[in-house]
Amino acid sequence: MNNRLSADLLVIGAGIHGCSAALHAAKRGMSVIVIEKDTAGRHASGVNAGGVRRLGRLFPEIPISDRSMKIWNNIGDLLDDDCGFQKSPQIKVAENQAELEKHRERVRKLNEMGFHHETILSRSELQAHLPAVSDHCVGGLASLEDGFALPYQTTFAFQRKAIELGVRFYENTRAQKIRRDGTDWHVITDNGTFSGRNILNCAGAWAGEFTRQLGEPAPVEPIAPMMIVTSRMPRFCNAVVGATGRPLSFKQMQNGTVVIGGGLRGIADPATNASHMLFEKLRQTAQTAIAIFPIMQKAAIVRSWSGIEGRMPDDMPVIGPSSIHENAFHAFGFSAHGFQMGPGVGELMAELIATGKTNSPIEPFRISRFTNSC
């Protein structure tokens, strides 16, 4: 299938998952077209906090997160771009003994499952990693071999490498209707109709419409997690830091600026691509940052932003084949923690589409969990 508008695989959405799946499918020799209503990385994939984090993940996600981490560790070899990826400890600070006990319990469970990437930090170990942390913090949970990357640079690098391998991107092209004709899928857009043997829905916050058209509606909620960034500060933090009892994600970038998020939500308007900040809520983020790092009392915010992301009711993504149709697949709804999983999910989706199976345990992420009672 080498017609201009046809390919072995049609991907809807050029976020990190769409770009990664396209790249990996091309590596397997498939012809791929990616259809994107805006430009690659315009939304959550390009503007998230950039955490490359296994720490604290939901248990079913850990095998895929682990698979992804292996790709991250050699991301430069895959993409010819370092993606700004840096290894760095990820630490969840415990502000009291009860929080620390919760972490101990989690580590015990993980060890039973055979995972050993998360460890408990005592108060003195915490302070050794985070000299600027507030005295009231009693310890923490850490994954010392995690890291962070620059989200837009990463998504853009996936796109460029995919293009190099022959993937065709149609940006500013909005998928409107999906229909099936014999063995082929057709995606009708405002810029022509595309045809392909397989279709992959990576449309993030906009994915729900396509699941509806496929007859397996999934409840994707568009959300707008809010982020703020400060002006440059003297270096005081070399880890990506979260809190346990309240929302926080915190890191100091190489240039000294501090990026603070944590999942508090603004208002998402997926129809216009707009997202609105709610500073009454961000107040809490500011308070938490100052409480955990008193040095932040002196910080100045220079910008805030948000990217529209798709969230599922159980905060778990949909990953896998359609429950109804052959050759239709989904990877969306990463619920504000999909960036780290992008490389791995793309790889396993390409595997699944090309071979019909994958070794990664994707059963917990099946789309039918929303349509069936089970």
Add this chain to the structure above:
Amino acid sequence: MKSFDVAIIGAGPAGMASAIEATRNGLSVIVLDEQPAPGGQIYRAIETVSDQRAAILGTDYLAGRDLAAAFRNCGATYVSGATVWNIDNGLKINYSRAGLGSDQISATSLVIATGAIERPTPMPGWTLPGVTTAGALQILLKAHGAVNDDVVLVGSGPLLYLVATQMLTARYAPRAIVETTPAGRLIKAARHLPRALTAFSYLRKGLAMKRKLHKSGIPFYANARAVAIEGTTTAQAVIFQSGGKSHRIETTAVALHQGVIPNQQITRLLRCEHDWNANQHCFVPRLDAFFQTTVENIYVAGDGAGIGGAVSAALRGRLVALRIAEKQGKDTIARQNDVLKKLKADQAIRPFLETLYAPSPENLLPADDVMVCRCEEITAGQIRHAVDLGAPGPNQVKSYLRCGMGPCQGRMCGPTVTQIIADHRKKEVGEIDYYRIRPPLKPLALAELAAIESEPTRHTPL
């Protein structure tokens, strides 16, 4: 949270005139302004200026006195030292009061009267200490009576000559004027002369300034190009070509100017539509005949609506207030027509000036090694490289290179980045668009955010 019929941001001529006219029509008005006293940049320190300094600054400047006095007496709530850092779609406005924490108000109509900023002038050496802008020199003069006695003025535009004249009057003439207006501009501009002649007083003042400068003996270099500032840790010399020769003027200070452009941070934040104005070489908010933006109840008065000068700014401010009053049921049509007529007459000079003093092409499209984003130290060459990789517009280039992500939020690089991308992609500038602007509009202390009211319902004494 206190509510007003009209919130006006900025207390320059547009903001002051708008407040006067709105209160006269019975509207409740709040004016939020960053400066300690009314006047804006053009009439800065107008209430406190000494007679000696007033003589240097001239009669056009002093025209601001009556306006400021009328503004003080108009009954509007005036908050000085107020830095607006966010405005949401419901016209709730957050502002910071110089170290005293943040307050919030709401309004039915918003008048953005934040005026103009000087066009960024990227060129080799423009980030060296000792390099400033003509507007900044004038602020020092207005606010503090300070004049540097070792300055080379470089660029183009009426403000450059005004500052030179004022320095001359203060007996600290600039070392030299290096004019970057390309040859032949006067001929191009001549076709706008007939209309400009209807605004003869402006032409007469301009000619008088040029005559005075000419007679003063200040070295003047015309049609300068290949301009660069030399220096390692601070500015040491200006080098350029003029009249077929290379020149080098040693100096410790350089003031640059390439005209002014609308300050579009607030209209961008509020997602108002903008259009590229090819005559003024800048984006201008898309406005109706009454200066309303594409967002209902949001107006732009003054130079923010397109460069028009101080007299037009005040007229626009009045017109906007009359229009808002009309929408609230007052009969103001006759007065609106009167203001519209005066506005048209005052604008007659603009096409002539815009053609004559169009910005230097060297500044619009700097060479690869010139720094464009000062906050993040990104060069023109890096921007072109990002475009070559496939980044289609300013927001992708921003995400990729971080240009426009620093404390100035793109004020200093945004216009250049758009221009470079348009040129490199061979597109119209208007198609390329501009950075998305995000709150806070100005840096905000994290501790101040931590202390804002979680439910903004309290009554704040103003």
